[in-house]
Amino acid sequence: MPHASNDLVESAKAAFASVPALQPLSEWVLTPGVTHLSHGSYGGLQRRVFEAQLRHQREIEERPDSYFFFEAKTRLSERRDEVARTFAAAPGNLVLVGGAMTGLFTVLRSLPWRAGDEILYTNHGYRLVENALKHLATRHGVVPRRIDVPLPLVDPQDMVDALRTGFGPRTRLVVIDHITSPTALLFPVKACIALAREHGVPILVDGAHAPGHVDLDLANLDADFYVGNLHKWVAAPRGTGFLYAHERHHAVLEAPVVTTAGGSFEERFLFGGTGPIAQILALDDALAAHAELERANYRTHAHGLVTSFRDAFLRIFRATPVTDDTSLHGNFVALPVPVRVTATRAEEIHYRQLFFEKHRMEVPFTSIPGDDRLFVRPSAHAYSSGADFSALLAALVSEFSEK
Numbered sequence: 001m002p003h004a005s006n007d008l009v010e011s012a013k014a015a016f017a018s019v020p021a022l023q024p025l026s027e028w029v030l031t032p033g034v035t036h037l038s039h040g041s042y043g044g045l046q047r048r049v050f051e052a053q054l055r056h057q058r059e060i061e062e063r064p065d066s067y068f069f070f071e072a073k074t075r076l077s078e079r080r081d082e083v084a085r086t087f088a089a090a091p092g093n094l095v096l097v098g099g100a101m102t103g104l105f106t107v108l109r110s111l112p113w114r115a116g117d118e119i120l121y122t123n124h125g126y127r128l129v130e131n132a133l134k135h136l137a138t139r140h141g142v143v144p145r146r147i148d149v150p151l152p153l154v155d156p157q158d159m160v161d162a163l164r165t166g167f168g169p170r171t172r173l174v175v176i177d178h179i180t181s182p183t184a185l186l187f188p189v190k191a192c193i194a195l196a197r198e199h200g201v202p203i204l205v206d207g208a209h210a211p212g213h214v215d216l217d218l219a220n221l222d223a224d225f226y227v228g229n230l231h232k233w234v235a236a237p238r239g240t241g242f243l244y245a246h247e248r249h250h251a252v253l254e255a256p257v258v259t260t261a262g263g264s265f266e267e268r269f270l271f272g273g274t275g276p277i278a279q280i281l282a283l284d285d286a287l288a289a290h291a292e293l294e295r296a297n298y299r300t301h302a303h304g305l306v307t308s309f310r311d312a313f314l315r316i317f318r319a320t321p322v323t324d325d326t327s328l329h330g331n332f333v334a335l336p337v338p339v340r341v342t343a344t345r346a347e348e349i350h351y352r353q354l355f356f357e358k359h360r361m362e363v364p365f366t367s368i369p370g371d372d373r374l375f376v377r378p379s380a381h382a383y384s385s386g387a388d389f390s391a392l393l394a395a396l397v398s399e400f401s402e403k
Helices: 006-016 047-062 064-086 100-110 127-140 157-164 189-198 247-252 265-270 283-295 298-317 345-359 386-400
Strands: 094-097 118-122 143-147 171-177 203-207 225-229 241-245 365-368 371-376
Touching: 006 298, 006 386, 047 064, 047 283, 064 094, 064 265, 064 283, 094 100, 094 265, 100 127, 100 203, 100 225, 100 241, 118 127, 118 157, 127 143, 157 189, 171 189, 189 203, 241 247, 283 298, 298 386, 345 365, 345 371, 345 386
Parallel strands: 118 143, 118 171, 171 203, 203 225
Antiparallel strands: 094 241, 225 241, 365 371
């Protein structure tokens, strides 16, 4: 672990510490006195969106019978159509689900599997996705084939070339990330979709981190399946996400809860019974609030903060980045910490808890199979400031620099 010179640390912190937040933290429900650098994990709500959710919940509770009987389906349909317009999907090809994992498992559960069928995925995927594939292996005898994409990433084509090596006669599905969770890398998803088409294999894109983070045109991407979260970068309430499916796959997809006999893809997924729906009803407020932040160039603000932090981190710790191309990360970045441990889930949890309890800081630590390094993965949003990242840098130096 390198010794960090005080002059180097102070000059690095000064380079971005004076950058103000684009929006005051007081406009968010997030607790003051905590440094919030984990928006990419569970999101966060602006007060106006939270208040809209409460308003809808109160309206439902005041007259549940007439609300669910006469209004719920219409309002849910309106929110679905608005999400479809926002991300350039034909309304008939997009349905609302509880989150990206709900959509992803809906696809995995619905497809007709035979023992020996292979599913390609990469070591940069979300851990719960790998768990879902292992469940399929136990239940149906499918074979998950992990493709290791090497780091550091020199060229996005390396991702495509690595994936290309995995196709075989039993390949039945490809699962690829749009933006990876553990390494925060933007995958060349359009090229991956084209590769799957070349082999005649359906592709499922895990876009959990993409909506509100990068420009997303679902019709143009033309994936077989695409799942996304709205609670992350759109900053909608948790429990909101979507599943996009090409029309050729509509018939096979089964809704998590069957409430209608037959019907179209969108009808089957529209209403899941009398569960909580206030979070979905608040989507119009969330999308409007996010559109305002987009007009204020929140992405430029966030990307600038994480890039400045990345540069300072690499200078201080003389670390090798996951890529030299800063265009391959957006509002969050993964950086290898100089700690002499083999990265495990237990180590991720240990450091996440340490930084919260000791430094009052919410920041995730991640790892990927095939790489023994532990990564710190801070996020930025409109409420983030240079002071937040300056505090993170000081905490990292305190924990990982030689004394």
